[in-house]
Amino acid sequence: MSEIADLPDDDTEIVDEVMSAHGYESLKETQRLAFEDGILESGNHLLVAETGNGKTLCAEAVTKKHLDREGRVAYLVPSRQLVRDKRESMQEWGSDEYQIHSGPGAYQSGDVIVATFDSFYRAILRDKGSARNLDLVVLDDFHEIYGGFRGPGIEKAIAAAMYEGIELFSMSATLGNPQELADWMDADLTVSPEGREIEIQEEVVNVGPQEKKDALTSFIRSERDKAPFLVFNYAKSWTESRAEAVAKTRIFADVSNRNFLEEMERKSQGELTSTLEDLARMMDAGVAFHHSDLPQDVKVWIVDLYEEGEIKCLFATTTIAYGFDAPVQSVIVADIKRGPEFVGVYEYVQWIGRAARPGYGYDEGYAFTLTDDPAETIERYFEPHRELEPVTTHIENDERFRWLLLELVTTGWDTPHEIEAFVKEMLYWQQMKQVGAWGREHSSRDERLNERLREAADWLLDLEFITEKDTARQFQPTPLGEGTIEFSFNSFSNATLAAIRSFYDWLEDLGTGNLTRLNLVYQTTILADRKIDSSCSDELEGLLQEHELPVDEYGITAGILRWYWVKNLDTREIEKRTDIDGAYISSDARRVADTLDATKYLIDASPEIHRPEWLNIMTFRIERGVRRDEVPLVENIRGVGRHRVRNLREYLDRPDIPGVDQLPDGSLWEKLTAFYDELDNPDFFVDTLDGNVPGIGKRTANRIEEFVSDQSVEDEYLETDDEGVTTVNDEPGSDGGYTRGTSLDDFS
Structure with missing residues (x-):
């Protein structure tokens, strides 16, 4: 079936088997080019191709070849949401013969470990399940390396694989500097000339002085035949208010006759807040909104309804910009700027790439961008003008550089030689320039790296995260350093090292006898940076003042969790008594609980503090209310x-x-x-x-x-x-x- 010239018989069988499992009868141009370029041969490879041109089949064929040689493979994806989908895809051809695992224990027992980049990096640092002895790492759609959220973890994961000499197969749809990235990964590069399988028509919508909400509503009404719409918005509040405005027109009210209010009550497990009730009423009109603070069951349900055609217009923040595969005909970019700054071209390309994906029967898709500067928007973002930004390193930043050094020292990479060798596998080293601005000559890369590491080490020494041996060129983590890494690896907190040090100092100054549930929950809301609301009733303000907590967003959050949420008050009752929007208490509570649970590693780091007996149960209570x-x-x-x-x-x-x-x-x-x-x-x-x-x-x-x-x-x-x-x-x-x-x- 594959019909690839000069491909060995064994490789042809591998390709045919994967194609057959997925029901494919022929190869696409991108796939044929990749196989002819030798992706099944040993060595590192980078494949860059447009969405829908078959990169996944190439990756699965490379994976199967290593498995047939009795190798072990880590198949990495950017987010946990994509792990399940990828595992199921590979089980279509490998479940009878190979152990395809994800989650806890996968590195111990799997032939194929489907995981996120972050979890792989941590597994390599600790050699979990012999992760350092893997034979292949597949980097699936690693273009999230652009962003500051997942980008640092992806860069570190690639460096970790290269440090251990593990073979790489990398693929992405959007890269501005593919040759530089191929050089970094010592990879053969294949850039497919094949265009997107289904074309997207790009248009600007000039909003002028008009309110964005009104412009959106008017435009969607006029282009109703181009539904289903996916509308990307910058802020959560805009996502909700714009959805409400379109829902009020009821132009999509005929798409479903379900009782969404009744279903919402079940999905929210009886915690039907005013916001969720409003959302259910919008859904009656064929409109919904989606962002990270909605309850998880509700988010999954909304996506399912959209995929089933029960929702025709979905307003979302960019949380679903990656990996969202649904029957979108038209993407609307409602906010092409964050404040005064234009968003990245790579972001725009990812957003509009959600439109007209293969398998949904569209001949073409649409991308509409609202703007008050049409000429600049076209020049910056539209084909054939747009130019993708280059991917740049994420550890140029001092904070991230210090975190990297502490992670390495704490997990046993404790000599200058080992640390330097690891950093030299980072994109940071690849992009370190000899000549700076206006032709200024720098010292050698080795000298500059040594200076940077010394500065970072001195900072960590001053704050007592690490110590330096007197008798050897070697670092050691302090209990605080070890506790900090355990805290980081076991929570979703983005707390800075300085914030963690401040929290630790607060613990030591307080002492075990004065550590109460209330003050620990308050400090944890700061560490987790969770803010339920800024509004505050007289009752709640009085409680905060009585217990000497600030009447600010962190104090309000701690008070709601401690005095209302864990007393299992009905969410409507909490709204009534505190004047806050109760819709997002559960998501904020889970994030605070996650961070609170991880504080045990910081508490245990102090010889002066004993972990309180009530910590585990208080964590559970905040998580579950x-x-x-x-x-x-x-x-x-x-x-x-x-x-x-x-x-x-x-x-x-x-x-x-x-x-x-x-x-x-x-x-x-x-x-x-x-x-x-x-x-x-x-x-x-x-x-x-x-x-x-x-x-x-x-x-x-x-x-x-x-x-x-x-x-x-x-x-x-x-x-x-x-x-x-x-x-x-x-x-x-x-x-x-x-x-x-x-x-x-x-x-x-």
């Missing part, structure tokens, strides 16, 4: 979350439960076990919960019955909390003994 005595049920029973456990509590708190004497005062667990004993009939217990507790159906009730009947707890839920208030059924119990993934035996 539940009270102390609700944790055993939420943690151990599938399908029980904050909404259902709240409904269960409200039912058991009733004074008039038919056929049951008054239940004892105390914890939820005490009431539930007493209720179970009172009924003295498992089937009746299940039927009672199923029929009387909103949200708890037969399956969930059965799980609760199994848990209650198989476990017992002697718990003491009465305690004095951080604020000196004795509580029952509100902040009950000591938080000691709880860890994620425990059974009730651990609570005895």
